[in-house]
Amino acid sequence: MTLSTLPAPETSPFDVCVLGLGYVGLPTAAVLATRGQRVAGVDLRRDILDTINAGRIHIVEPELDALVRAAVAAGTLRAVPAPVPARTYLICVPTPITADHRPDLSFVEAAARAIVPVLGPGALVVLESTVPPGTLRDLVAPIVCGNLQGGGLVPGRDIFLAHAPERVLPGAVLREVVENERLVGGLTDACTARCAEFYEAFARGQVHRCSAEVAELTKLAENAFRDTNVAFANELANVCAHLGLDVWEVIRLANRHPRVQILRPGPGVGGHCIAVDPWFIAASAPQHTALIQAARRVNDERPARVIAQVRALAARLRKPKVACLGLAYKPDIDDLRESPALHIARALAADPDLELLLVEPHLHTSPIAGAPLVPLAEALAAADIVVVLVAHRQFRHLRPDHLLRLMVVDTVGLLNQRT
Numbered sequence: 367m368t369l370s371t372l373p374a375p376e377t378s379p380f381d382v383c384v385l386g387l388g389y390v391g392l393p394t395a396a397v398l399a400t401r402g403q404r405v406a407g408v409d410l411r412r413d414i415l416d417t418i419n420a421g422r423i424h425i426v427e428p429e430l431d432a433l434v435r436a437a438v439a440a441g442t443l444r445a446v447p448a449p450v451p452a453r454t455y456l457i458c459v460p461t462p463i464t465a466d467h468r469p470d471l472s473f474v475e476a477a478a479r480a481i482v483p484v485l486g487p488g489a490l491v492v493l494e495s496t497v498p499p500g501t502l503r504d505l506v507a508p509i510v511c512g513n514l515q516g517g518g519l520v521p522g523r524d525i526f527l528a529h530a531p532e533r534v535l536p537g538a539v540l541r542e543v544v545e546n547e548r549l550v551g552g553l554t555d556a557c558t559a560r561c562a563e564f565y566e567a568f569a570r571g572q573v574h575r576c577s578a579e580v581a582e583l584t585k586l587a588e589n590a591f592r593d594t595n596v597a598f599a600n601e602l603a604n605v606c607a608h609l610g611l612d613v614w615e616v617i618r619l620a621n622r623h624p625r626v627q628i629l630r631p632g633p634g635v636g637g638h639c640i641a642v643d644p645w646f647i648a649a650s651a652p653q654h655t656a657l658i659q660a661a662r663r664v665n666d667e668r669p670a671r672v673i674a675q676v677r678a679l680a681a682r683l684r685k686p687k688v689a690c691l692g693l694a695y696k697p698d699i700d701d702l703r704e705s706p707a708l709h710i711a712r713a714l715a716a717d718p719d720l721e722l723l724l725v726e727p728h729l730h731t732s733p734i735a736g737a738p739l740v741p742l743a744e745a746l747a748a749a750d751i752v753v754v755l756v757a758h759r760q761f762r763h764l765r766p767d768h769l770l771r772l773m774v775v776d777t778v779g780l781l782n783q784r785t
C-alpha cells in the first residue's frame with residue numbers, strides 16, 4: 367500500500383478512532399463523542415463492544431454510563447472490533463510490566479500495527495498509554511511511518527505522531543479528561559502543534575508542548591515521585607516497628623516542621639500506575655535509578671511485613687478469627703487491581719491456623735473463596751484480631767475504644783487520626 371492508495375480520512379464516517387476502551391479510552395471516547403466528534407472505539411473484547419453498543423459500560427466510573435448512553439443513542443459513538451479510517455487515532459491500550467519488572471509493550475505494538483492498514487494521509491496518531499522514554503520514536507514510529515510496502519511516511523508532513531500521556535484520576539476521569547493540564551510531545555514540532563490543536567479543541571487545562579521523550583519521562587516521573595515519597599513513609603513505619611515507636615506520632619510531630627511533609631505509610635502501594643510506572647524509568651536507566659528501584663522494593667515488601675505481624679498475633683491464640691477491613695487499593699473505590707490489601711487477605715486466607723472475615727463495603731461478593739464478606743459490626747463482634755487495610759469512609763468513625771477487646775493491626779493509621 368502506498369500513500370496515494372490509502373483511504374482519505376475525510377471520506378470516513380469517523381473523526382476519531384480510539385484503541386482500547388478501558389478506564390482511559392472509554393471516558394475519552396465518550397467525552398469526544400458528546401462534543402461533536404464521530405468516534406469509533408476499538409477493543410479486542412467482544413463483550414466490551416456489545417456492552418458499549420447497547421449503551422452500557424463495563425467499568426466503574428461516576429457519570430460515565432449516562433455519557434456513553436447519550437453518545438451511542440446519538441450515533442456519535444460506536445464500538446468496533448478493528449480500527450477504521452479516521453483523522454485522529456488515540457492509542458489507549460494497557461502497558462503492564464512483566465514478572466521481572468520489564469515494560470510489556472506488546473499491546474502498544476499490536477495497536478500500532480492494527481492502524482497501519484487504515485491510516486490515511488495527514489492522520490494524527492496519539493499514544494496516550496504510559497510508556498518508557500523512546501517508545502513513540504523507536505517502537506511506534508517505525509511501524510506507523512515505516513516501510514509501508516516500501517514507501518515510508520514522513521512524520522510532520524504525511525503523518526503526525528505524538529505522545530500525550532493520560533494523567534486522570536480514577537473516580538474523577540470525566541472531569542479530569544477535560545480539566546487537567548496536558549503534555550503533548552510530538553515526534554517533530556509540526557506533530558506537536560497538530561496534537562496540541564486536537565486537545566485544545568476540548569481540553570480546558572493548559573496544553574504544554576514538549577518533545578515525545580520529555581512527555582514520556584515526565585508522566586513516569588510524576589508517579590515515581592509519589593511512589594518514592596510513600597516508600598519513605600513506609601520505611602519510617604518499618605523503623606518504628608523495629609524500635610517499638612509509634613510511626614503516626616513521629617510523622618505528626620515531624621510534619622510540624624515548616625518544610626517537612628511526610629506522607630502516610632500503608633500496607634503497600636497498589637493500583638496499576640504508581641506500582642508499575644517507576645519500573646519503566648528503571649528499565650530505561652537501570653544504572654541510574656537506585657532510589658526509584660529501592661522505593662519500589664520498600665513498597666512491595668510492605669504486605670509481607672503486615673502478614674508477618676498478623677501471624678505473630680494469631681500465633682498467640684487457637685484458630686483466631688481475623689477481620690480484614692478493606693480490600694481495595696485505596697480508600698473509597700472498588701478497584702482491586704494490584705491491591706496490597708487483597709494480597710494480604712489472600713495470604714491470610716491460605717493460612718490454616720486462622721479464620722478470615724472480610725469487610726469491603728464496595729463489594730457484594732467475596733473475591734476470596736472460603737473468606738466470607740460480612741458487615742463491619744458483625745466482623746468486629748466476631749473477630750479476635752482486626753487488620754485495618756484501607757481507610758474507607760465507612761470505617762472512619764472507628765475509635766480505639768471500639769476495639770478494646772481486640773488485637774489490632776492498623777496499617778493506615780485509621781485509629782490515630784490526629785496525623
Ligand SMILES: NC(=O)c1ccc[n+]([C@@H]2O[C@H](COP(=O)([O-])OP(=O)(O)OC[C@H]3O[C@@H](n4cnc5c(N)ncnc54)[C@H](O)[C@@H]3O)[C@@H](O)[C@H]2O)c1
Nearest residue numbers: 386387388389390408409410458459460461477495496532
Ligand atoms: N486507568 C487510569 O487511571 C490511568 C491513568 C493514567 C494513565 N493510564 C494508562 O493508560 C493506559 C490504558 O490504561 P487503562 O487503565 O485504560 O487500561 P484498561 O486495561 O482499563 O483498558 C485497556 C483496554 O485496551 C484493550 N486492548 C488491548 N489491546 C488492544 C488493541 N490492540 N486494540 C484495541 N484494544 C485493545 C483491552 O481489551 C482493554 O479493554 C495504560 O498505559 C495506563 O498505564 C491509566
